[in-house]
Amino acid sequence: MSIILALIVILPFISSMVLASLYLSNLKIEKKLYNIIAVTTPVIVTILTFIIIYNSTQHSSSYILESYLFNWIDVGEFQIDLRFIADRLSVVMISFISFIGMLIHIYATSYMSDDDGFGKFFAYFHFFLGSMLLLVLASNPIIMFIGWELVGLASYLLIGYYHQGYDNITSANKAFIVNRVGDFGFIIALATLFISLEGNGYEFIDIKNSISLIDNHTLSIIGFFLFVGAMGKSAQLPLFVWLPDAMAGPTPVSALIHAATMVTAGVYMVARFGFLYNEIPSIGEFIAFIGISSALFGAVVALYQDDIKKILAYSTMSQLGYMFVAVGLGAYSSGIFHIFTHAFFKALLFMGAGAIIISLHHEQNIFKMGNLKKYKPQLFIVMLIASLAISGIFPFAGFFSKDAILSSAFLNHNYIIWGVGVFVAFLTSLYMFKMLFIVFFGDDKSYDNIKSLDKTLIYPLYILAFGSIVVGFLGANEAYGGSNSFSSFLALDEHIQHSSHKLEYILALISMSVSLLGIFLAYRLYFLPSQEKSYNKFEQIIVDRFYIDRVYNIIFIKGLRRVAIFFNNIVDNKIVDGFIDGISQLYLQVAYNFASSQSANVRYYALYMIGGVSLISLYLLTIL
Amino acid sequence: MTPHHFLYLATILFGIGLLGLTIRKNLFVIYLSIELMLSSVNLILATFSRANNSQDGSIMALLMIAVIASEASIFLAIIVYLYKSTKTIDTETFTNLRNEESI
Numbered sequence: 044m045s046i047i048l049a050l051i052v053i054l055p056f057i058s059s060m061v062l063a064s065l066y067l068s069n070l071k072i073e074k075k076l077y078n079i080i081a082v083t084t085p086v087i088v089t090i091l092t093f094i095i096i097y098n099s100t101q102h103s104s105s106y107i108l109e110s111y112l113f114n115w116i117d118v119g120e121f122q123i124d125l126r127f128i129a130d131r132l133s134v135v136m137i138s139f140i141s142f143i144g145m146l147i148h149i150y151a152t153s154y155m156s157d158d159d160g161f162g163k164f165f166a167y168f169h170f171f172l173g174s175m176l177l178l179v180l181a182s183n184p185i186i187m188f189i190g191w192e193l194v195g196l197a198s199y200l201l202i203g204y205y206h207q208g209y210d211n212i213t214s215a216n217k218a219f220i221v222n223r224v225g226d227f228g229f230i231i232a233l234a235t236l237f238i239s240l241e242g243n244g245y246e247f248i249d250i251k252n253s254i255s256l257i258d259n260h261t262l263s264i265i266g267f268f269l270f271v272g273a274m275g276k277s278a279q280l281p282l283f284v285w286l287p288d289a290m291a292g293p294t295p296v297s298a299l300i301h302a303a304t305m306v307t308a309g310v311y312m313v314a315r316f317g318f319l320y321n322e323i324p325s326i327g328e329f330i331a332f333i334g335i336s337s338a339l340f341g342a343v344v345a346l347y348q349d350d351i352k353k354i355l356a357y358s359t360m361s362q363l364g365y366m367f368v369a370v371g372l373g374a375y376s377s378g379i380f381h382i383f384t385h386a387f388f389k390a391l392l393f394m395g396a397g398a399i400i401i402s403l404h405h406e407q408n409i410f411k412m413g414n415l416k417k418y419k420p421q422l423f424i425v426m427l428i429a430s431l432a433i434s435g436i437f438p439f440a441g442f443f444s445k446d447a448i449l450s451s452a453f454l455n456h457n458y459i460i461w462g463v464g465v466f467v468a469f470l471t472s473l474y475m476f477k478m479l480f481i482v483f484f485g486d487d488k489s490y491d492n493i494k495s496l497d498k499t500l501i502y503p504l505y506i507l508a509f510g511s512i513v514v515g516f517l518g519a520n521e522a523y524g525g526s527n528s529f530s531s532f533l534a535l536d537e538h539i540q541h542s543s544h545k546l547e548y549i550l551a552l553i554s555m556s557v558s559l560l561g562i563f564l565a566y567r568l569y570f571l572p573s574q575e576k577s578y579n580k581f582e583q584i585i586v587d588r589f590y591i592d593r594v595y596n597i598i599f600i601k602g603l604r605r606v607a608i609f610f611n612n613i614v615d616n617k618i619v620d621g622f623i624d625g626i627s628q629l630y631l632q633v634a635y636n637f638a639s640s641q642s643a644n645v646r647y648y649a650l651y652m653i654g655g656v657s658l659i660s661l662y663l664l665t666i667l
Numbered sequence: 668m669t670p671h672h673f674l675y676l677a678t679i680l681f682g683i684g685l686l687g688l689t690i691r692k693n694l695f696v697i698y699l700s701i702e703l704m705l706s707s708v709n710l711i712l713a714t715f716s717r718a719n720n721s722q723d724g725s726i727m728a729l730l731m732i733a734v735i736a737s738e739a740s741i742f743l744a745i746i747v748y749l750y751k752s753t754k755t756i757d758t759e760t761f762t763n764l765r766n767e768e769s770i
Binding site for chain 2: 642643644645646647649650653
């Protein structure tokens, strides 16, 4: 079993290297060969993952499968092993990462088929898959951090995949640099954690057992800085600015990395450190507050976007906010459940959007689309399912997970968070159905020959659509005839509040009716043929994301540039160079002055000689 | 007549020699000034010899006269040679060693 666990992480890396060396070898390689490698590896990984899941269900919930590879750092007491662990939490994570990853790989073979860098793309893609699995399966925070950085690198490489465009490179750099800010927080947190543990454990299990050694104040600092790392990776306020720009990458990348897997790493990390956050509920409330603000912010901005991928990007940010609400309030299984269902419907939305984009020859503006239902009925159906799922309509997947989060907020007496969450649910259905109505209904736009889509592009969508309908039932609680199987499978250390079925129904009814209201409003506003309209002043502020990008630009970029210019012009040129130039000028001046005494005039030389002899005589006279 | 008078005289002669050495341009006068300074030193040697009742100073003075004589012959030879090559004995004209840049 432990070999299988190790293979899950190692295989993608190996195939990534194989693909990269094939791509770099300059050999004339059939695209078919790339296709085979690109699809086979994720399929094998998925099969291995299912074996691990099966194995995990056969044991008790405290069973942890370990796979020890080697000792990585061996310095005195500081022992870091490369070891993978599969407890229930990481098993759930790898299940959807490898399964959805596999579907997106299949989809991408068709999506990228016209691209020259086919092999390179899949080398990056497998590299990402391996890094993500490394992050999730790591047995200690340091190996987790390595995975964390590697997914960041893969994300950077893939955002800048179309590197011919200058803007894409800027977006990739932005994603990388903003993530550095978060990673800085992560490093500080890890360092503080290890210092205050004084060598009592580097593995997650050991840290958990000796967490009581740390006083509450230090724990709060660690918890806060860990969350700063999560903020960066999971695009929460105020470090979200990179996510919308990350849409510059190819659409399968957006689906896999910036919707389904990588961005949820922050939520996973908070859940993984759940034993730490259980000690510091005040930081947890702060996380929930940031989460709900991001949810609201993302939903409001998504309402005013024209680019189909940007709408989905802000929607991702908003849904990630929900997950942070859940993990912040200690309802880890609800958060992980929402990650799980969100991965299905958000990957579906992105892949559907990608199918639309590719059939319209890379058109991304929703106002240049319309009445696509006539041309692509199958896309309409899958997008409708995904939109219903994200809006939280019974019985689609999003309903159960969103309901679990909102009711846990309500039962924790965080009524403000609950109220805002319900409002965000309304906005979610509004912007999703706005997009759906504009794209699939309304007037025909002048399309020049709509591209037909491959089977490999469409079938993964069907599978995900099926998933978006059914996966919610995995976590349905008793009120809906389920048995809470998802959270009892996870068996995380959390306090689950039980509520009466009546309250459960009322809460669900409220959130579902506001979602339906959103759909209805979207129908009234956008169902009729709509034109791209100009925004008024207030709306323009929202379109410009409340100027947050511009503020960052002024404070960090322009500010730093101004400091750099100051240092270049004043400190370096005037002060440092001035000092050095001054010294050399001084020597030159002194030398010129001495040189003028060498006048070649014999009489002066005689005088100097006499003067020198007189001085020596005087000196001798005084010391004798 | 105390030794002081001789020393005052020697100092005055040395001063005249020094002044002549620095302000005159004529090579011959410079030569004469140097001779004058050397002679004043000789006078001092003779004075101390007499004052201390010791013959050391006198012997030194005699040796110096020999040195001065040989020096005179070399000096005069140089002056004659310089005059032959430049047709002048003005020291201001002998500035071949000057670094033109520094002025």
